[in-house]
Amino acid sequence: MTDSDADGSDERPVVYELADECTETALETGEYYHATVNGVVEYGVFVDLSDALSGLLHESEIPEDESYDVGDELVVELVEIRENGDLSFSTVDFEEFETVEREFEYDVADVENFDERVGDDVHVEGEVVQVKQTGGPTIFHVRDETGTVPCTAFVEAGVRAYPDIEVDDLVHVDGEVERREGSLQVEAQNIEVLKDGQAEDLRARLEAATEARAEPPELDPLIDWPAMEELYPELREVARFLRRTVLEGRPIRMRHHADGDGMCASVPVQLALEKFIDATHEDPDATRHLLRRLPSKAPYYEMEDATRDLNFSLEDQARHGQKLPLLLMLDNGSTEEDTPAYRTLSHYDIPIVVVDHHHPDPEAVEPLVDAHVNPYTHGEDYRITTGMMCVELARLVAPELDDELDHVPAVAGLADRSKADAMSDYLELAREAGYDEEFLQQISEALDYEAFMLRYDAGRELINDVLNVGDVDETRHRELVEFLADRADQDVEEQLDAAMSHVESERVASGANLYKIDLENYAHRFTYPAPGKTTGEIHDRKVVETGEPVITIGYGPDFAVLRSDGVRLDIPKMVSDLNDEFPGAGVSGGGHLVVGSIRFVKGMREEVLDALVEKMADAEIDEELHSAPTR
Structure with missing residues (x-):
């Protein structure tokens, strides 16, 4: 004393x-x-x-x-x-x-030890990260150097206790540790805002503890691959950013492309973040409030999605006293088309982190985001899939997941048709975990099928069962994957039975085979497979059939899906050139260099498609170039 x-x-x-x-x-x-x-x-x-x-x-x-x-x-x-x-x-x-x-002296208790302090009077010093008014008490979520705990204060039912205390305030809480419905909380007898030297000292302690706890573990990548090692420092920075975000009590909204690679990227990161949230927050509902995974159908961050995300975030802030979220973009978010949505969010305190493998526009994107990991910025390309990168990211966020994810990079590579030399190592890693290549391919097909059926729903439990991450019944996983993959194959065959006889072909000046299909009139609509998948399946059959360089265009009233093998295309540049040549066509889109999709106004379809064919006809033959799935 x-x-x-x-x-x-x-x-x-x-x-x-x-x-x-x-x-x-x-x-x-x-x-x-x-x-x-x-x-x-x-x-x-x-x-x-x-x-x-x-x-x-x-x-x-x-x-x-x-x-x-x-x-x-x-x-x-x-x-x-x-x-x-x-x-x-x-x-x-x-x-x-x-x-x-x-003077009054007290021992400040650590939140991480409250499991042993039930029934004790304790003193907590920390930062208020959320203030939620319920129909009964006011709940202040307070984080100290070791964790975050809800502190309940009651005046009368539904009346705000301590109305002058807000998010980000540094406080001293005096109360009793309770276990309520299986979770720990502090029933506050008094909450006081710290000022001057006390506040400065606590702020310094919190910052030091947060910095230390946010530091990812020292890990080596799953396989020996120089290309991944080149990206590892940036993935460590993203992991540090995400861990810090969780520790500070800021929610995370995860947007990902709704395809196989997007799910192989987002699901492991979701599981890792859930584990880290559970380890640092005493509130059992913290994961539900702090993390949301949201699939995006479009090949970029649409204004519609950004507006919904912003609106929901502002409502959560007003209704639940939360901080505004961090936006995590996975397998999407690297192009100029993403920037209008990013600029919308820039008016608010919403950090943006991007991990993607589509051809980027760094000059447009990077001024608007807080972190951007993309293999193209290191001289690599789409063969390093986002799923491969995000498995490493998940391990850095929650290293205890290590053994649960060995098969996921191989699924991601197969889903996005990666031709990387490292695929053989990933397949061997999966084989050691009990997955042969045929079954891995079935998983990728099942993911693609369910992504289509779920549309804008994340389908958390179902996708976990298909990908076999988390607490999953192994027998059900196997049976479910086989059923869904078989169902997907049947639907593809039915689609191609209708479409193949309507495929038009010609040999262009470069010597490549060009195939075109009017998907609006000669393919089933609003059913699986979607236009991108249908175009890809036709393309793959023509590649096998000819053994030569192939370009395939699947088009509708206002869109075209582009695939190529053995032809050196630059689809983002083509989009830019088409916009210059046809200013009234409203051309937009992109993707990988040799695979992508574009949109245009319906009345300019013929002009745009004719110009697109001319540009493809002039493209250089390069038989080592292979396509990945459309975005």
Whole structure:
């Protein structure tokens, strides 16, 4: 305990004046204290030493010539602290004494130890990361150096307690640790905003602890692949960013492309973040409130999606007292087309992190985002799939997932037809985990099928079952994948039976085979497979059939899906050139260099498609170039 020290040479007895907040920890038997009478009874008087400390001065300890009334002040000696907490005193009569103020001191409890402190009164110091008003108490989520705990304060049902305390305030909470419906919370008796030196000291402690806990573990990539090692420092930075975001109590909205690679990217990261949230937040509902995975059908971040994300985030902030979220873009988000949506979010405190393998426009995107990981910025290409990168990211966020994800990079590579030399290593890693290549291919087909059927729904439990991550029944996983892959194959065959006889072909000037299919009129609509998948399946059959360079265009009233093998295309540049040549066509789109999709206004379809064919006809033959699936 800390006292206002007296001069060590002073021989006068010391009488302590206790601060109002002082509790039993400030006492020691044999010491003298200033006291105030708060009650007179037949067998003595009760005295207060502080707001929290009272005890009995028994009549046997009171001189016969002394009497007291409520409010009288006196000096007492603490004789005993009984096992039940009762205090007993005796009177003293000093002609001279020195008064020393004893400040309120307390041991600040660590949130991570509250499981052992149920029923105890504790003191918590931390930052308010959420303030939620319920129909009963106000719930303040407070994070200290070790975790985050809900602290409930009650005035009356539905009335805001401590209305002056807001998110980001640094507070001291005095209360009792409770277990309510299986979760820990603190029933607050008092919450006070810290100021000046106390606040500065706490802020420094929180920052140091957050920085240390946000640091990802030291891990090596799953396989020895120099291309992935080149990206690893940036993935570590993203992992650090995400871990820090969780520790600071900021929600995360995860947007990902709704295809096989997008799911192989997002599902492991979702699982990793859930584990990290569970490890750092005492609220069992924290994961539900702090993390949302949202598939995107479009090949870029649409304004419609951005507007919905912003609206939901502002509503959560108003309704639940949350911070605005971090936006995590996976397998999407690297192109100029993403920037209008990013600019919309830039008016608010919403950090943006992108991990993607589509051909990027760094000059347009990077000024608007906080982190951007893309193999193209390191001289690589789409063969490093986003799923491969995000499995490493998930391991860096939650290393305990290590053994659960060994098969996922191979699924991602097969889903996006990666021709990387490292695919053989990923396939071997999956084989050691019990997955042969045929079954991995079935998983990728099942994911693609379910992505189509789920549309804008994340389908968390179902996709976990298909990909076999998390707590999944192994038998059900196998049976489900085989059923869905077979169903997908049947639907593809039915689609191609209708479409193949309507495919038009020609040999272009470069020597490549060009195939075109009118998907609006010669393919089933609004059913699986979608236009991109249909075009890809036709393209793959023509590649096998000819053994030569192939370009395939599947088109509708206002769109075209482009695939190529063995032809050096630059689809993003083609889109830019078409916009210059046809300013009234509204051309947009992109993707990989050799695979992508574009949109245009319906009335300009013929002009755009004719110009597109001319550009493809002039493209250089390069038989080492292979396509990946459309976006």
